[in-house]
Amino acid sequence: MTQEQNAIIRVNRRKSADKGTEQYLIQIKERKNNMSQITLGNTGIIVNKNGFGALPIQRIGMEEAKFILRKAYDSGINFFDTARFYTDSEKKIGYALDDVRDKIYLASKTMSANAEEFWQHLYASLEMMNTDYLDVFQFHNPAFCPKPGDGSGLYEAMLEAKEKGMIRHIGITNHRIKVAMEAAESGLYETIQFPFSYLATEEEIGLVQKCKEKKIGFIAMKALSGGLITNSAAAYAYLAQFDNVLPIWGVQKETELDEFISYIDNPPVMNEELLSVIEKDRKELGGEFCRGCGYCLPCPAGIDIPTAARMSLMIRRAPVSVYLNDEWKAKMKKIEDCIHCDHCKNHCPYGLDTPALLEKNLADYKNFI
Known part of the structure; x- marks a missing residue:
């Protein structure tokens, strides 16, 4: 050879x-x-297991929001959740992503109380996001589970919108376990969005399992429990154990986005170190605490309830300088101006005695400083 x-x-x-x-x-x-992908129940929607929660981008400018949204998309994130209630969040999504509409999934929400408001919100959402349909349209934290024939006309409007091709799938979001369970049992909803993290109760874990049994897409909001959970790797590893859960991470900074993007190729795996973090947090944060959902607002006395009502936790989990400055001393002092109208208490989806919680946090804050 x-x-x-x-x-x-x-x-x-x-x-x-x-x-x-x-x-x-x-x-x-x-x-x-x-x-790193998840299928949302029976919807046929297959997305990256990092969903983008677009509430925080209402706090930043248009160009900065566009940069973050495009970076998320370019990095493989393709599910974006927003709401009519989130001021200009929808507009920013439309501005940043309308040219890749066929490659992403858009979910929005309506807090409408009747059919007329429903249509106003839906048309506004479509216009803001420069699209002629939404992949998922959700009732936004209603006090009851909308159903056909309940007199509100809401579910009938959802069905009509779906028949017209304006929405692809019907969903509901809630902070009340009773309403969420009713929605899961009803067979009327294709997705359910609910707060879910490693601080979840057995009942809340039961909701996730119920959704899996009934092939309902489960979207997890507040996976970091409104900022109380500071170890995102532990949060991610915990949720990754549930193959039917799509977490949506609220992002407004590039550094936050980069953290979750890094988990696409190198997902955190549950180990002894992360388990110890979770157990420690469960001991510290267990029981009744404010989740920071904001449904107690506006406060007629001008109290920043979502932060003030969990200040005892925040001052022990964040750098001292963040909450022990003159600005926050003045904000906490406003608790003394509470007029006890019970607006916050009556609107808390978790049934907390918010005025009592505020007083308790103020006393602890004074002792801490």
């Missing part, structure tokens, strides 16, 4: 090996993608 023939054989072997390596790497990538 000549040297030339030997050389040809070596080249062919190398090509074959390279091809085998390439195919292997493709298979690894596909397996990785499958691990």
Whole structure:
């Protein structure tokens, strides 16, 4: 055999090996993608297991929001959740992502109390996001579970919107476990969005399991419990144990986004270290505490209830300078101006005695400083 023939054989072997390596790497990538994806119940929606929660982007400018939204999309995130209630969040999504509309999934929400408001909100959402349909349209934390024939006309409006092709799937969000359970049992909803983190109760875990049994897409909001959970790796690893849960992470800073993007290729895995973090937090944060949902607002006395009502926890979990400055001393002092109208107490979806919780946190704050 000549040297030339030997050389040809070596080249062919190398090509074959390279091809085998390439195919292997493709298979690894596909397996990785499958691990980082989730199917939302029976909707047929398959998305990256990092959903983008667009409430916080209402606090930043249009161009900054566009940069963050585009970076999220370019990094593989393709589910974006917003709401009519989130001021200009929908407009920012439309501005940033309308040219890739066919490659993403958009979910929004309506707090409408009747059919007329429903249509106003839906048309506004479509216009703001520069689209002619929403993938998921959700009732936004209603005090009851909308159903056909309940007199509100809300569910009938949802069905009509779906028949017209203006929405693809019907969902509901809630902070009340009773309403969420009723929605899951009703068979009327394709997705349910509910607060879910490693601080969840057995009843809340039961809701997730119920949704899996009934093939309802479960969207987890407040996976960081409104900022009380500070270890995102532990939060991610815990939720990853539930193969039917899509967490939506509220993002307004690039550094926050980068953290969750890094988990796409290198997802945190539950281990002893993360388990100890979770157990420690459960001991510290267990029981009744304010989740910071904000449904108690506005306060007629101008109290920043969502933060003030959990100040005892915040001052022990954040740098001291954040909450022990003159600004926050003045904000906490406003608790003394409470007129005891019980607006916050009556609107708390968790049934907390908010005025009593505020007084307790103020006393602890004074002792702490």
